[in-house]
Amino acid sequence: MPLDPVIVARIVALIQDGRGQRETARIVGKSLCAAQNVYQRYEETGLITRRPGSGRKRITTQRDDRFLVSTSLRNRTASAVLLRNQLQEVRDVNVSEWTVRRRLRAAGLSCRRMATGPPLQRRHRIARLAFARNHLAWNDEDWSNELFSDESRFCLNRSDGRRRVWRRPGERYAPVCIDERLPFGGGSVMVWAGISSEARIDLVFIQNGSLTAHRYITEVLEDHVMPFMITMGEHGILMHDNARPHAAVLSEDIRMRSELGDLIGQHSVQT
Template sequence: MCLNSITKGALKPIKMPLTPAQVAQAVALIDQGLTQREVAIVLNAPRSSMQYSLKRYQETGRYTRRPGSGGVRCTSARDDRFIVMEILRNRYLTAVEIRQRLQIARGVNVSERTVRRRMEEVNLKARRPARGPELLRQHRVARLQFAREHVNWTHEQWARVLFTDECRIALRAPDGRERVWRKRGESFLPITTTQTVSFHGGSIMVWGGVSSDARTELVIVDNRLTATRYIEEVLQEHVIPYSGFIGHDQFLLMHDNARPHVAHCVEEYLEEVGIQKLQWPARSPDLNPIEHVWGMFKRKIKSSSKPPQTLNELRNAALAAWDSIPQVDVRNIIQSMPDRMQAVIRARGGNTRY
């Protein structure tokens, strides 16, 4: 091979260690009769790196580098265990707080980055905490008992239930999903700043109910929902007629433990009209599939081609969004009820990913 053909158009060598594949290629080219300088040009590698790699191959017979000693570790095994145990005892401690505790308890001074590396070594990473309602012992017991009683329910049994709930929609409420494209130093430009308004520009409350095969009409609740209004505007107008659709003897009403739902007059009315109620554990939004329907409902309002600017437009957009939710999506959500029961049992009555 002619050297002129090799050097023609050669790039400047990149100063970095040779990979095992490059070392193997270099050895093959040397066996073909090329000089080390010519091989360095072919591989676009520094000549010093080439000489070192070939010398190492002659000594060890391997293409890989010798194992290095690495940097001096500034913490001992006991220091590492102390860091990990402190984190496992309190998952909300910061790297700065752990560093301070390590310095006080063991007299070892390290950086916050060292603390983070020790946590990464045991697969501990800082993430946003999951959110869920506060569950006291009585709540966990009730949730666990409910899950055990209904874990073997079939999809046909869950199809008898009308899952209901209220939802409040604000005109300009942030959903935590918004992102803005900006450069460094553009944080407070008008085009990259979200301007807030008092009370999110106003809001409305709606009531709805869903089951596997159909759903009720959306009820827009003006002002505050009282027990009397709940009977007259929700139960009489929507729940009672819907019970005939499923079958009055098989129908089950699910509503949570909000004050208008558990008032004495409401309990007496349900008993009078013969509506069976599914006894629902308190603080269990993760068990109610309509919560996921509300998420779909809000996203449809937000993604509409013409977002509402007034409360009247918000009412119309809410009615349209409710009707546009595919029933097959609602059915798929309700069919997750057996999995929700299993999740509560695994969590011993605690919060679940639902």
């Protein structure tokens, strides 16, 4: 890409002021070759502007480029083909999808796989903001009373994500290029874990089925959390998310919640 006219003028001014070309390049943050080409062009033409090129004329204007960028920012999931069609419909400019990708890349936009996360409603965002404000002044001693916990399911046979392979033409069904999959995913395992700043609870394997509210109480809270929270003292706090088993424990099993309150102190906090 051509250098900014301000940088070009600064290069010329520094060299005429007696600075060396290598020092000038270091000051403006450009390569030595760029500084040499700029000053050589100035000596030949007496101008700091770039000479007209002999290549193909740029098909999009700055307004077209701004239209592509603003349209992609309004609709982040729009494909390059869709952006090309909208550019042709609104601005009457016909370009290829590769041109669209180059314009967006030049503006600092790149196409990446979307991050995943739970759907958050307004009440969720309000609760998270309130939690952050309430804990903003906490120090290391305060956080040492927290037991953070979560569970996760792992596929036993293969990665859950999309896998890619390098192959030559005609090798689509070669054994080394086939992602072998067992029927119904090949099985999985769910584990639960808890950790604090001082210690951790060993992994709890949820065997034979999913984690329900009853199993969360009997297999996790009673067997692992309650003994651990006793060692943390009356200020211990159990942190877990709003998964169905956790929410069911807090909203439906009043008896268990009271028992946990006696042993855990402030018992559990949802985030």
